[in-house]
Amino acid sequence: MTAVTVVTVVTVVGVEQLYWDWSGPLDVARFAAAWQSVVDRECVLRACFEWVAAPRLVLHARAGADIAVCSPAAVTWPQLLRRDRARGFALHRPGLLRLTLLEAEPGGGAGAAPPRVLLTYHPALLDERGVHLLLREFYRAYAGGGVLPGGERRPDLRDHARWLAGQDTTAARQFWARAVPPPRAATRPGRPGGATGQSGPGLLAHPGCGAPETFRLRSWAALRGAAESSALHLVWALLLYRAAGVAGPLPVSFGVQLSGRDIALPGAAGIPGLLDSPLPMTVTVDPAAPLADLLHQVRDTLLDLAAYPWASTETIRAWAPARPPPRRPRCRSRSCCRSRCGSCCGWWSALRCRQHAGAFRRPARAAEGPAQRTRRPGRPRGHPPQRGRRHRRAPHPRRPARQRGRPGPGPVPRPGAARGRGRRRPALPVRTPAARCPSSGRPRPVPDSCWTCWPGPRHRAWPGPCRPRRTPH
Structure with missing residues (x-):
């Protein structure tokens, strides 16, 4: 033999x-x-x-x-x-x-x-x-x-898959909604360092502890009401806390491997397939608390995880509560104090804000040449738009402004006013600067925001089909 x-x-x-x-x-x-x-x-x-x-x-x-x-x-x-x-x-x-x-x-x-x-x-x-x-x-x-x-x-992997499909996941969803690791938990076992000068896959050989070390570890954990596996998890939690380099209590999270064969499926202990799955364990390490308290916390958390060893990592991630999206940065300039940059009624503030001005610039197309700006009348510089007002009259059309350093046609003067007379108006973001009316051939600038968000006492309606269509809020 x-x-x-x-x-x-x-x-x-x-x-x-x-x-x-x-x-x-x-x-x-x-x-x-x-x-x-x-x-x-x-x-x-x-x-x-x-x-x-x-x-x-x-x-x-x-x-x-x-x-x-x-x-x-x-x-x-x-x-x-x-x-x-x-x-x-x-x-x-x-x-x-x-x-x-x-x-x-x-x-x-x-x-x-x-x-x-x-x-x-x-x-x-x-x-x-x-x-x-x-x-x-x-x-x-x-x-x-x-x-x-x-x-x-029999049973084999097929029977195990049918058993999983028939499980009631209500209690498991409630448990993992509370046991999901927090965003600020420490998970890295080491700190960033320099290059090691080595390459290729890593190698890990674990022949196991010797008999004297195993006996001492088992005896120390048994005197405190825990198993030797909980003692090893305790050591790993302390290493994660030390690698974080913080002072005071800190939650640490790491994966534990359960057998997955301690389930209610008859004969599951003899299935040689991969039934186990790494489950996230989260404990709070407090330097001021006794070491036995942390060992008991690891033991109790492991017992809670053992109730649902069949949950996979993808399932736990799907059951976890959705985290709120990060808040958008608000502009701190004076012209942006009344509305958020980028909103429908706050595009005036976005034009005045240097931080978000790039989001309203349209990249130039190869067929149209460089991007152009279109000037249009409106309120004087520095006045925010008024909300809640609707204006039926559309602005007067103008030709694309002359680009700096390049020859080209200048802006069309307003009817009844001399060239260059009046205050300069802020430039609007243009979606299609080359769009023209099919009947009259005049340029029709179409801003990104709706027409009703641009109040002004000097609006003029376009004649005929050149008048733009109003966009409802």
Whole structure:
């Protein structure tokens, strides 16, 4: 029989690796047949992703086990790990799990390395708990001659999806509406620093704590009425608080991974698929409070999260209350004190405001040449528009003003007045400066704001079809 002597998990971006040494005789053909029997039984090993119409998970009826056998004379163990990590996975193909078997060194002496098995999987479909369930099924199949008794596993991912669709989400919505992380919560574990001079994906190896450290941690947490996982969450919350660099109480938020198999679905504990999901945990770190109070706060929050382990991150984001949009900046100039810049009746103030003047400028088109301004009569400079008044008379049409430094036609004088006589009027934003009346051929400027928002005692109506149409508020 076989035994696992060394188990190590290595995590990189998009790939997780688990390897162990094989003790005892190894039959390669029996090894491959046992894994093929596991693939035929578990639908998660025949699943892949598809993005044709919408992202979805596709389950195939048949898939082969990806097993490779390498010789220690051709490749070393560190080289094999690097090549396997660089290989990655094709998410549109079934079988997001593969195995690589490194044979024993020739000679078989006392100091020879035993065979080593490398298992690589994608975290989109499997977690560490699910991989250990698959290993248990593999050992059963290997002990039975390479054949796993029984048919396809039920319940599986399909049954879990039907169970989720039938859940009442009223209580979960109310809970996550209160437990959503606040906007000012600290979430970064480090501070911005300089360049490290390194590149490529990161590497994280977690062989686990030793027996003495695990015993001390479990004893310390048990004396205070908590588990060792709550103690680890407490340490991470303190690291987030220290990285924030603030004084006084501060909420910190981080993700916790729950199994997702402690649900009311019968047989959910044996499903090897990815049932867990990172859930946001928020606790308030107070430097003046005792450390045991923070440990109890972490424990109670984790117990509350355990009531809804099936909630996904996207669902929690959809259930969270909508945050109010940021307020628009108000102009602080004197001419903008009566109305907000950019509103329908406050465009006069926007023209006077340098901060929002760019929002009322129309970019020039290639066919029309540079943007032009059109002058029109109105109130004297500095007088804000009067609200609530409607004027039936339209302003007198004028030609585009002469551009500075370029020759061109000047403004048309007002009938009955000498050229250049009277006060200068502010320029209006023009939507179509090249628009002309189809019957008379006169230019028709069309401002962005409605005509009724421009009061003035000197309005003149356009003759015939050149008179603009009034726009209701």
